Amino acid sequence: MPEYLTQAIDSPAAWKALPINTTANTLIHLNSQQIVELRQSADKLDSHNTTWSECQFEDFELASLKPVVESIRAVLEGGHGFVVVSGFPIDISITLTKRIFFSFGHQLGFPDPQDAAGHLLHDIRDTGSDPLKVDDLRLYQTNRELDFHNDGSDAFLLLCIEAAVAGGQSRLVSAITVFNEILARRPDLARVLQEPFPFDARGQQVPGQPRVQTVPIYAYHEGYLNVLFKRTYIEMAERFSEVPPLSEPQKEAIELMSTLCETLSIEFTLRPGELLIANNYDLLHGRPAYQDHPGTPGKRRHMLRLWLSLPNGRPLPPHFKNTREFSHSFTRRQDLNRSLP
Ligand SMILES: [Fe+2]
Numbered sequence: 001m002p003e004y005l006t007q008a009i010d011s012p013a014a015w016k017a018l019p020i021n022t023t024a025n026t027l028i029h030l031n032s033q034q035i036v037e038l039r040q041s042a043d044k045l046d047s048h049n050t051t052w053s054e055c056q057f058e059d060f061e062l063a064s065l066k067p068v069v070e071s072i073r074a075v076l077e078g079g080h081g082f083v084v085v086s087g088f089p090i091d092i093s094i095t096l097t098k099r100i101f102f103s104f105g106h107q108l109g110f111p112d113p114q115d116a117a118g119h120l121l122h123d124i125r126d127t128g129s130d131p132l133k134v135d136d137l138r139l140y141q142t143n144r145e146l147d148f149h150n151d152g153s154d155a156f157l158l159l160c161i162e163a164a165v166a167g168g169q170s171r172l173v174s175a176i177t178v179f180n181e182i183l184a185r186r187p188d189l190a191r192v193l194q195e196p197f198p199f200d201a202r203g204q205q206v207p208g209q210p211r212v213q214t215v216p217i218y219a220y221h222e223g224y225l226n227v228l229f230k231r232t233y234i235e236m237a238e239r240f241s242e243v244p245p246l247s248e249p250q251k252e253a254i255e256l257m258s259t260l261c262e263t264l265s266i267e268f269t270l271r272p273g274e275l276l277i278a279n280n281y282d283l284l285h286g287r288p289a290y291q292d293h294p295g296t297p298g299k300r301r302h303m304l305r306l307w308l309s310l311p312n313g314r315p316l317p318p319h320f321k322n323t324r325e326f327s328h329s330f331t332r333r334q335d336l337n338r339s340l341p
Pocket of ligand 1: 149150151285
């Protein structure tokens with residue numbers, strides 16, 4: 001029997017209108033020593049002719065960044081759940097930037113695959129394709145608006161290489177605050193959201209699992225409330241004959257949730273060299289549609305993305321084992337003897 005949460009959660013992750021600044025501990029500026037160290041590490045990896053995906057923890061000496069990494073981990077799990085890091089060096093080749101980024105992420109946690117092919121680092125760009133015509137196209141590969149949703153693993157990292165000419169801002173909302181608000185307004189719908197919904201897996205399902213995963217939007221487990229919400233993929237699941245139509249309470253619940261995500265969210269623009277790091281269980285994120293610079297291929301909006309399992313990650317609900325989003329983090333939790341970074 002699932003454990004239904006019927007009381008509001010009091011947590012640092014239950015925030016509203018949190019500003020992006022150093023006072024709120026939502027913004028970290030890399031200092032000159034840290035930037036020099038990052039550049040030196042890139043040079044070292046370049047001289048070794050190592051590809052980014054072969055980087056190991058010990059390849060990257062980040063002594064001056066250790067306090068930063070520790071504070072980020074504490075914010076992601078047990079804190080308000082996100083941080084923007086500014087000053088990330090990007091005025092180098094994209095290959096070196098990817099090596100630095102991957103190695104930085106590797107200091108923070110364990111990079112996890114982001115697709116069925118096992119890729120550990122994704123380029124987030126508009127491919128010009130239509131998700132209604134290409135079966136396994138994922139929405140991050142378009143310039144469309146992205147509804148509030150989770151990424152995979154404990155946390156995602158999004159490094160801005162090039163911003164859009166218009167739109168594409170980052171939106172964040174505390175899913176804990178959203179739940180508390182739903183509970184206050186409609187406790188019946190708070191219960192509905194803790195029961196299973198169908199999600200189109202977009203061809204990325206765990207091997208052996210069906211193309212539609214059926215899981216709750218909110219799951220309370222061992223004192224933690226965890227969210228898994230992708231309205232677009234819930235609605236896309238109805239294209240499959242094996243998926244029954246959503247019930248009226250289910251439709252009402254996701255409509256209320258979407259509305260509250262909009263009204264309770266914060267919005268900001270990531271500039272080149274800024275890195276957003278956010279927890280996937282307490283927070284949802286999204287973006288409005290964007291436009292690229294016309295006729296200038298090098299000026300297209302471009303983000304690099306990592307998904308990480310954290311060494312200080314929370315216990316996860318058993319059904320996460322078979323979700324395409326959280327199966328890797330779930331499996332890593334099983335190996336308690338793994339050496340931590
Ligand atoms: Fe995302």
